[in-house]
Amino acid sequence: MKKTECVAMLLAGGQGSRLGVLTQKIAKPAVPYGGKYRIIDFPLSNCINSGIETVGVLTQYQPLELNDYIGSGKPWDLDRLSGGVHVLPPYQKIEGADWYKGTANAIYQNIPFIERYDPEYVLILSGDHIYKMDYSDMLKKHKESGADCTIAVLEVPMEEAPRFGIMNTKEDGTIYEFEEKPANPKSNLASMGIYIFNWSILRQYLEQDEKDENSSNDFGKNIIPSMLSAGEKLIAYPFNDYWKDVGTIDSLWEANLDLLNPKVELDLSDPNWRIYSRTPSAPPQYIDESAEVQNSLITEGCNVYGKVDFSILFDNVTVEAGAEVRDSLIMPGAKIESGASVQYAIIAENAVIKSGAKVGERPENMDDLKNWGVAVVGAELTVGENATVSPAAMITENVKEGESK
């Protein structure tokens, strides 16, 4: 097979348990984002825009939707003659079958896949973040520095540093220490979970790590520390643009509504760095005479008869006359019936909010802000007529008529 310089491996097996009902039936990278995307569109689009055309997507948790979504890779131009996108679930080998035990083990189990392309470098990505990044620039810096591993880092506010994996670097960018969630951080350079390794060296460490029964087979916890202690050259690659982890309901909500904030530098309409997605065939959106739409993103297939303010409507959403949607995300196919009110909420795919129902609340209307949060209604569920869903609630089953949850 033709030699490939760099193969990308995208870790998409995580459950994303903090997203609760949103990832009950789908893996986190398949969670809808920004009106017509899914989280995984970002690393996949970054790959093709960076000239990386061989991508392995490692799946494990609830892979059906993700498999279907990725398909042949056509929407990202990743249906290539050589390379392209490959979905890699765990598989049975002669010595037995195993789930992916950790991020490093997932790559270890796919050494034969990577070897088929005989790459110089392997790029490790995760399907959890919203960002636009030119991996080819990172690869260029990696080659120039002569490092064995380059890790993308983001400057975070010092007070938030204890939530991240922190890289302590010398002046030239060499990493001398890695601290996972340090109580007293020495630096504010957080690992973005994006690594470029020289493949021959990574392979060696993966094999060594696999033999260690006490290892949790994780890049951050095991591979990086053991490379550091062995004196390998690790370099930090600083990244200064928009980057957001969408691991929690609040961060998912915020990352979406960032698209409506003129101060946030995430421009999805840049023709030089398109974010591609698989989109259904839907007619243009219809905004009725009775509708009032302001400061919102709306997608094809929507029918809007009611009031929509500071919200994102994904494809094929219906907002009936007299319904009100504010500060919310309404995912594909959901329906907000007449007189219903949805505020500070995430309504998942194909959910129905019946007429007169009330979901979520504005923070300024709360007596105690501690009880406030974004309300979530799970996919395919119905919130009955005149029912109430309180702020910060997570709805996992149908709410009956008039009921309060």
Add this chain to the structure above:
Amino acid sequence: MKNNNVMGVVFANVHDDLIRELTEVRSTASVPFGGRYRLIDFPLSNMVNAGISKVGVIPKYNYHSLMDHLGSGKPWDLDRKSGGLSILPPYVTSNVSMQTGHIDSLSTIMSYLRGSKEKYIVMCDADVIGNINIENILKDHYSSGADITIAYKNGPLPKSNRDIMSFEMNDCGRVTKIRLSENYGVTCDFSLDVVVMERALLMDLVKGALEENMSRMWRDVFAAKVDSLKIHGYEVKEFALVIDGTESYANANFALLNPKIRAELFNPERPIYTKNRDDVPTRYGLNSAVKNCLIADGCVIEGEVSNCVIFRGVKIEEGAKLSNCIIMQDSIVKKDADLKYVITDKNTEITEGRALCGAPTHYMSIRKSATV
């Protein structure tokens, strides 16, 4: 269900002269429509939704934009190993005329027809908008034993400069008389130019017409042979419209503002497919006021827009006022411009404060890539 025994043919350039403003730079088939479509998306999707997986498109000239739109046929699922989409431009030989009639067009693809193995053929013109259930027409054709089945609609005959067939039929649905464009506006059963017959019969009819130097399929073949050929009509009850001029083109676009028509045309059971552009969702600004509009993705709307059809990637700046307009893709309407009854082609720019006004019967058309 796959219909292996049926192939399709779409005439891309028929009646190019009817919407002249829009077909100067493209074929009828690639005229933009309804915010994100091209006219050819309708016949292609109708065929594909009937399980047809082999379609030939016959362009004659001005077909760059059509080729660009169709590509490999992937958006219609027509990138097939066997069959799929074939674009069949004319061979440049001395005896091929550049007319766009059906017989001329078919005469240039005789070897394609001969080389096909499908028993039946469905032919569509690119200037009819509708979500037409071709599967039902085929079923009707098989069971009636007709030689030819043609879809028709009951309604006032569209006023047109081209031949539109209207039928008289007996109780069994057999066409007994075909009139050509008589009595505009009178309610009748007029043809939607979706024609089903056996491939072998079509080849015979074309061969015969060429020998007798006939050029018009509707007049010289169907109308003339209505006694010897068993022609059946199939009534289409859903929304369908013949585009025969700028006015009817505009009306067809604005018809989509009607929810009932939208539901019929964009029936999710039989989707209308088109080429995807990877646009971002449309953004509505803080001071936007949008009423009764059909808007595609990739737009930024900051002005006041009512009763309009807005295509992909259009920007409408703050203070701009638009009513009853069709704005095609990637056009920009700058601050405080005021447009009424205007159709702009792709990539136009309406400069700041400019006021343009057409009338419901005479839309003002702005050429592709023009700055006003």
